[in-house]
Amino acid sequence: MILRFAILCALFLFIEFYSYQAFRTLIKLRWVLVSYQVISLLLLIFIIYSFSQVDRSVGQTRQFMFTTGLMLLVYVPKIVMTLILFGEDIFRIGASILNYFIYNAPRKEMMPDRRKFISQIALGLAAVPFLSLIYGIFEGKYNFKVVKQTIFFPDLPDAFDGFKITQISDVHSGSFDNPEKINYAIDLINEQEADMILFTGDIVNTHATEMHPWLDTFNRIKDYKYGKFSVLGNHDYGEYVIWPSEKQKDENFQEIKKLYGDIGFKLMLNEHTYIQKGDDKIALIGVENWGVNFKKVGDLNKASQNVAQDDFKILMSHDPSHWDAEIKNHPKNFHLSLAGHTHGMQFGIEIPGYFKWSLAQYIYKQWAGLYEEAGKYIYVNRGFGFHAYPGRVGIMPEITVIELKKGKNVA
Incomplete structure (x- = not known):
């Protein structure tokens, strides 16, 4: 010391x-x-x-x-x-x-x-x-950007050609200090013409009470035809403070899990569901947090139990380090993974289509945007909120809209 x-x-x-x-x-x-x-x-x-x-x-x-x-x-x-x-x-x-x-x-x-x-x-x-x-x-911490991304899959079920998913991640509601800006961001979310919305974790910094002033605001997120789903992030477990007792820590955790339902999201805890459209379906799988350097409670095998190998799958897992460690080579073949967690370090340089740099890239191989390997994809959302540093430089808060298309990627 x-x-x-x-x-x-x-x-x-x-x-x-x-x-x-x-x-x-x-x-x-x-x-x-x-x-x-x-x-x-x-x-x-x-x-x-x-x-x-x-x-x-x-x-x-x-x-x-x-x-x-x-x-x-x-x-x-x-x-x-x-x-x-x-x-x-x-x-x-x-x-x-x-x-x-x-x-x-x-x-x-x-x-x-x-x-x-x-x-x-x-x-x-x-x-x-x-x-x-x-x-x-x-200014930067509330400079919300809508990022649109089209991803092609040869084996995408026909009915899901053109299916759109809105993704948000890393809300960190305890850091907010401007209701007007957050309401503007909710309006941006609602303006996107998507079929489903997915929230990939970290609703708070630590305490469930952080979200209480923002429940009405986030309840303004509209209903989606194919649902609103979420998973937990590392901050949702209350790991980063000293608790008076394990009982109080667990009570806080139970309250945090309840928060997702309070804003209309179905929280997926190492489980899956099928999204049915016409005669076709895709599997949506959600695991608890699993990170190389963070809490490991996500269970891919449990979450994908009874999901067929040839089913088309979308996986929500908060920490992108999970992709290299377990997901991309898993025999169940997860077509698209959605993550967050990194925030792009809230500091970097991005020139879309040309250049992207942040200190985050020295910690995470996949840290912002879309990555592909052997026909499998992971998209890492840059985060909705902010944590520790009360700002964002170059890496702006993100609302992602992903469109699934049938066919081969022409890029």
Whole structure:
């Protein structure tokens, strides 16, 4: 514990030292530099103090999200400056070695001065994440996008050619603070002409009570001809706080399961149902959470018991890591899996059809959008809400509309 704290302190000092160098190179007024140091110190003390006051029996609070946002707002730009100036110092040290051993330069001329334009570049680049994070907090977290995706299957039953599914995921209702924006998102959901809606988990952050102020809002989601179905996400189990007793934890879990029914969704707990359209049917399967690094209670075999191998299947499983670990090579042949969980880290860059990047890709092989392997597909929804960082940058909250088509994918 002491070693971790020492390493963390050393890292902060390293970042503060280099970010200060950028200002010192460009600004010569002493009072400005002293003000910068004082403000930086006060912010660091506030951030450390706020995190030290986190109550593990309560979980995420407004104060925690504010502090997380502030920390990212302060230190992500400083990390950018540090990387650039540290890189410059590597160059300067290399130059000083050459000057000493090869050019025999006088001692005072050995180390090149820090270049002003490098500090200008560092500050300019640091402004990009700074402004982006501010946008993400005030606008991005409610900048809902409807993403439409068509997927072709050669063995799709004829009656389901053109069948549309709306998917939402990761509501995290305990993070919401703007009823008008959430009502707008519900209107967006209702505007989509879909046959069925699927909700792939995480209705709350931890406590069932988080959803109570939003029940009427989510009850505005219209009825769908072929139903409203859901599964649980990792946050729905109340695993991330310290409970006074197992009894209270279980009571909260039972209340969370009830919430899905309270907003009109059939919660599927390692089970399946058949969706009948005309003379054809498809199997809809829902498992509890199963993640490589999270709670493993999803049971594919139990959920798909008595489902034929050649039935067309849609599987709901919250965590996309389940796909590689168990789903894609399962003998029951799950045609389409729907997941969420990653949020795309709520931070990244997306240029549809050209470029997609987020830190999430270094943790999850499938982290946002559609993926295919051997004719089997998984779609990972980017999430409806937000968690920890109270914003979204580049990876916007998503309402997905998937259209199933019969035939071969032309892509």
